[in-house]
Amino acid sequence: MDIRELEETLARLPSITAVRIATKDDRVTEVHVLASPVKAPKQVVRDVQTLALARFGITLDRRVVSVVQIGSDSIASDEDRPAIMGVHEIPEGPRTTVAVTLGWHGEEYAGTATGPAAQSARLRLVGEAALRAIESLLDDDAFALDSIGNPAIGMRTVIVAVVVATGERGEEVSVGSALSSGDDSETAVRAILDALNRRIGRP
Secondary structure (H helix, E strand, O other), X not given: OOHHHHHHHHOOOOOEEEEEEEEEXXXXXXXXXXXXXXXXXXXXXXXXXXXHHHHHOOOOOHHXXXXXXXXXXXXXXXXXXXXXEEEXXXXXXXXXXXXXXXXXOOEEEEEEEEEEOOHHHHHHHHHHHHHHHHHHHOOOOEEEEEEEEOOEEOOEEEEEEEEEEEEOOEEEEEEEEEEOOOOHHHHHHHHHHHHOOOOOOOO
């Protein structure tokens, strides 16, 4: 295996500026990638895996690939979160479908949830739809909405979401909140994103 050739080939991928590979006993143990923030880190990892397999026949475990993104004097971090593109409700008689669309690194990710057309169920449907959109973004994790509500704190209304995540790190419970801006649907999505901000952006 010619590591130098592999590094040079991977560095030709769009958005990637440099690659360094560490090996042990002819096995790739670390792949360090420097990239611009044009693509999501997970997509950069998938591009590296695909090219390594197609061109060299090497199967790379995604856990050995680390991505650092640098662009215009800034480094992408966990605070680099998706933007809310839209929250839409589609009435269907006694039921309704909520669709949430998120935008991230030039791509859109959508999720939907269907349930009773009751005001008391609205926040939960929005939260579930937001989680489905995030699952399409973080395709190795699964999420469940434990609870979501809008307790009054002083004179202000805050939406609080409790999310259960399962993945390679096992089960994690996280809490997110967002101050209501008058649109409870968008605030609910922001609370979900706040709960998961430490997971989004990690390769």
